[in-house]
Amino acid sequence: MMQSAPLWFRPYTRQLAQLADLLGELEQAGFATQALRGGEAPPGPGLLFVDAETDLPALQQELAELPAATQLIAVSLGPLLSADIWGLLRAGVAEVFNWFEVEKPVQIVSSRLHYWRMLDEQVADLQQRLIGRSACWLNTLRQLVDMAHSNCPVLVLGESGTGKELVAQAMHQLDPRPNKRDCVVVDCTTLIPGLSGSELFGHEKGAFTNAISTRDGALALAHEGTLFLDELGELPLPLQAELLRALQEGTYKRVGSNTWRQARFRLVSATNRNLAEEVRQGTFRQDLYYRISGWTCQLPPLRERKEDIAPLAEHFFRQHHHLTQPIDRQVYDFLLLPDYPGNVRELQQLVSRIANKHLGEGPVTIGDIPRSDWPDFGRLNAAAPGGELETGVTSLLYQGLGLKEIKDQVTEIAKKVAISHENGNLKLAAHRLGCSERTLQMHRAEGEMVR
Numbered sequence: 519m520m521q522s523a524p525l526w527f528r529p530y531t532r533q534l535a536q537l538a539d540l541l542g543e544l545e546q547a548g549f550a551t552q553a554l555r556g557g558e559a560p561p562g563p564g565l566l567f568v569d570a571e572t573d574l575p576a577l578q579q580e581l582a583e584l585p586a587a588t589q590l591i592a593v594s595l596g597p598l599l600s601a602d603i604w605g606l607l608r609a610g611v612a613e614v615f616n617w618f619e620v621e622k623p624v625q626i627v628s629s630r631l632h633y634w635r636m637l638d639e640q641v642a643d644l645q646q647r648l649i650g651r652s653a654c655w656l657n658t659l660r661q662l663v664d665m666a667h668s669n670c671p672v673l674v675l676g677e678s679g680t681g682k683e684l685v686a687q688a689m690h691q692l693d694p695r696p697n698k699r700d701c702v703v704v705d706c707t708t709l710i711p712g713l714s715g716s717e718l719f720g721h722e723k724g725a726f727t728n729a730i731s732t733r734d735g736a737l738a739l740a741h742e743g744t745l746f747l748d749e750l751g752e753l754p755l756p757l758q759a760e761l762l763r764a765l766q767e768g769t770y771k772r773v774g775s776n777t778w779r780q781a782r783f784r785l786v787s788a789t790n791r792n793l794a795e796e797v798r799q800g801t802f803r804q805d806l807y808y809r810i811s812g813w814t815c816q817l818p819p820l821r822e823r824k825e826d827i828a829p830l831a832e833h834f835f836r837q838h839h840h841l842t843q844p845i846d847r848q849v850y851d852f853l854l855l856p857d858y859p860g861n862v863r864e865l866q867q868l869v870s871r872i873a874n875k876h877l878g879e880g881p882v883t884i885g886d887i888p889r890s891d892w893p894d895f896g897r898l899n900a901a902a903p904g905g906e907l908e909t910g911v912t913s914l915l916y917q918g919l920g921l922k923e924i925k926d927q928v929t930e931i932a933k934k935v936a937i938s939h940e941n942g943n944l945k946l947a948a949h950r951l952g953c954s955e956r957t958l959q960m961h962r963a964e965g966e967m968v969r
């Protein structure tokens with residue numbers, strides 16, 4: 519099968535005869551390959567040909583200048599040291615293998631490309647519902663697709679309002695199991711230990727007062743589907759033991775019954791608590807923690823992905839409030855100011871208040887912001903004596919930094935904030951800062967080197 523776009527490659531080896539053979543094998547398998555010259559932007563996934571003689575530190579520096587999401591396979595034409603392999607992976611390469619050591623090397627390339635195509639399609643689809651375009655959010659979405667295609671139990675961690683439930687639902691939707699059934703949500707804050715987990719395991723008629731009929735619990739309802747345990751950190755200790763048994767054995771008993779029943783489901787749990795810390799303190803069972811956290815997905819707080827605020831706000835204005843008119847730039851600028859301890863939910867509520875105050879058919883403007891939501895002008899004037907900026911600078915001073923180092927640090931923060939607030943658009947960020955675009959390009963390249 520011929521690929522639509524050529525598969526680009528860059529040779530970092532002098533074994534040109536072997537390289538030609540290997541490219542021939544790829545061509546024969548239907549891959550059109552094309553050498554990418556230095557300075558050219560990668561048009562899609564690519565191959566890096568290396569060997570034991572390759573200057574890997576220089577290559578790693580080169581990789582740091584590529585866009586963060588570039589999909590790369592390193593193909594070695596000879597054995598590499600383990601440290602070099604890990605170095606390449608840390609530099610952002612997804613796969614490293616020795617062409618002459620593995621069986622079916624073409625198949626490795628082809629499977630990886632196939633997976634990446636599926637990944638890109640599913641991430642683009644997810645972005646319609648799980649809004650965000652920041653690098654860390656895109657990483658989260660890629661991880662989400664990976665997790666959905668694995669069998670592991672997944673633990674979703676994140677502060678309140680970061681989208682844990684949304685992520686769990688998306689994982690169920692992406693789960694490729696044929697004939698999968700429902701996603702059953704259990705809010706662990708509502709489980710009552712006195713009922714011995716009737717909500718989870720079900721009960722027999724007469725098992726306790728008010729058990730007027732036999733009822734299935736969440737495990738039975740989630741059979742062949744997904745069980746989503748929300749706020750798992752709140753699960754009472756006695757129920758943790760029973761849940762562990764059910765997960766280990768795949769069997770459970772209804773409350774008041776002696777019959778073992780089977781349930782097979784995909785487990786997704788979520789919490790905003792630090793479960794690892796709770797395990798250390800003995801308030802959460804270690805064995806259960808290991809059982810539920812086959813894969814851990816940490817959702818970033820909104821304050822760490824401010825580029826996502828504008829698209830999220832736009833989504834809420836358009837989808838939730840059906841506003842079609844333009845949103846004034848000053849409104850977006852205002853929305854960037856809060857720290858959002860309540861994360862996306864807090865932004866959603868703020869957008870609702872603005873949308874509800876908006877009148878008529880004109881654009882949404884700064885006058886639509888309710889007075890109670892106005893910025894804390896004291897905090898905004900942080901540059902004034904005694905403000906946050908002064909506190910920060912004082913701390914740098916006492917760390918022994920001189921005027922130039924302090925100036926450099928403040929400059930770097932200003933560049934980072936401006937780029938983030940302009941959604942990565944260097945031209946607009948440079949305009950805001952009154953500096954050249956090139957100054958910001960250098961800032962970005964340095965940032966990516968520490969990626």
Ligand SMILES: Nc1ncnc2c1ncn2[C@@H]1O[C@H](COP(=O)(O)OP(=O)(O)OP(=O)(O)O)[C@@H](O)[C@H]1O
Nearest residue numbers: 647648649677678679680681682683684790862863
């Ligand atoms: N990336 C996103 N795109 C669109 N809507 C989002 C996104 N993230 C969160 N939301 C919305 O924000 C609200 C809170 O999300 P959700 O309930 O999934 O968060 P949570 O982390 O489970 O919160 P909690 O821990 O408080 O239960 C929901 O209305 C959800 O639809």
